[in-house]
Amino acid sequence: MTQIAGTDLKSGELFDRALSNIRHLLGNSVSTLKITLEVLLENYDQFDETKKIEFLERAVGQVALQQRLLESMKTYGRSVVNRVQPINFDAFWHNWIQEKREELTAQGIRLIVKVDTEQGYILGESRVLSLVFNAVIVNAIEALSQTDDPLIEIFSLVSDDLRIVFRDNGCGIEKDNLDKVFIPFYSKGSDKSGLGLPLARKLLVAMGGGIAIDSQPGDGTRVCIQLKKGVSYPIVG
Numbered sequence: 001m002t003q004i005a006g007t008d009l010k011s012g013e014l015f016d017r018a019l020s021n022i023r024h025l026l027g028n029s030v031s032t033l034k035i036t037l038e039v040l041l042e043n044y045d046q047f048d049e050t051k052k053i054e055f056l057e058r059a060v061g062q063v064a065l066q067q068r069l070l071e072s073m074k075t076y077g078r079s080v081v082n083r084v085q086p087i088n089f090d091a092f093w094h095n096w097i098q099e100k101r102e103e104l105t106a107q108g109i110r111l112i113v114k115v116d117t118e119q120g121y122i123l124g125e126s127r128v129l130s131l132v133f134n135a136v137i138v139n140a141i142e143a144l145s146q147t148d149d150p151l152i153e154i155f156s157l158v159s160d161d162l163r164i165v166f167r168d169n170g171c172g173i174e175k176d177n178l179d180k181v182f183i184p185f186y187s188k189g190s191d192k193s194g195l196g197l198p199l200a201r202k203l204l205v206a207m208g209g210g211i212a213i214d215s216q217p218g219d220g221t222r223v224c225i226q227l228k229k230g231v232s233y234p235i236v237g
């Protein structure tokens with residue numbers, strides 16, 4: 001008989017809420033910085049030196065805030081390492097995909113799933129994995145906004161680890177922008193904070209996994225998430 005170390009619900013909720021708050025604060029700060037610089041540029045010739053310095057100091061203050069928030073995000077990312085444990089992939093996947101299937105259907109997006117769920121245990125943290133998968137789905141939905149027959153395919157590749165591939169038939173990403181998707185604050189979609197995929201990568205790396213992306217304009221995008229396989233814990237006593 002085996003027992004899987006479960007996620008502490010209270011700590012999981014606090015972790016999820018903390019990351020959500022950080023993203024919210026970062027998004028607000030980025031918007032404030034953008035508005036501040038836009039006002040300064042639009043009125044540069046009319047502002048006197050004192051006013052220019054005032055707006056520049058506001059901008060510097062927002063950058064300093066963003067640095068502090070990023071450090072907080074790194075701290076939470078490191079805390080994931082201490083909470084990585086074997087989780088039942090079959091149970092996790094069925095709960096997550098059921099919710100996403102309903103969400104995508106409501107938005108008129110076709111979903112094709114070919115994931116081998118009989119993988120036993122993977123190393124991770126269920127709430128963090130949900131956050132990572134959700135970030136990928138959000139980006140896919142955004143890419144499909146102008147597609148006549150929107151489609152998301154999810155399938156698995158198995159070797160020494162488990163790889164979950166998300167493929168959409170959306171607008172795709174230009175080569176010059178492909179390297180920027182993992183840069184914090186870079187966003188051209190609905191994720192105004194620009195932290196969805198950058199945060200997902202940090203969390204996956206903290207759990208011993210990884211993420212890769214491949215895309216062509218007009219030919220959709222393919223995101224591959226790598227997860228480490230784990231083992232169950234025997235009951236002692």
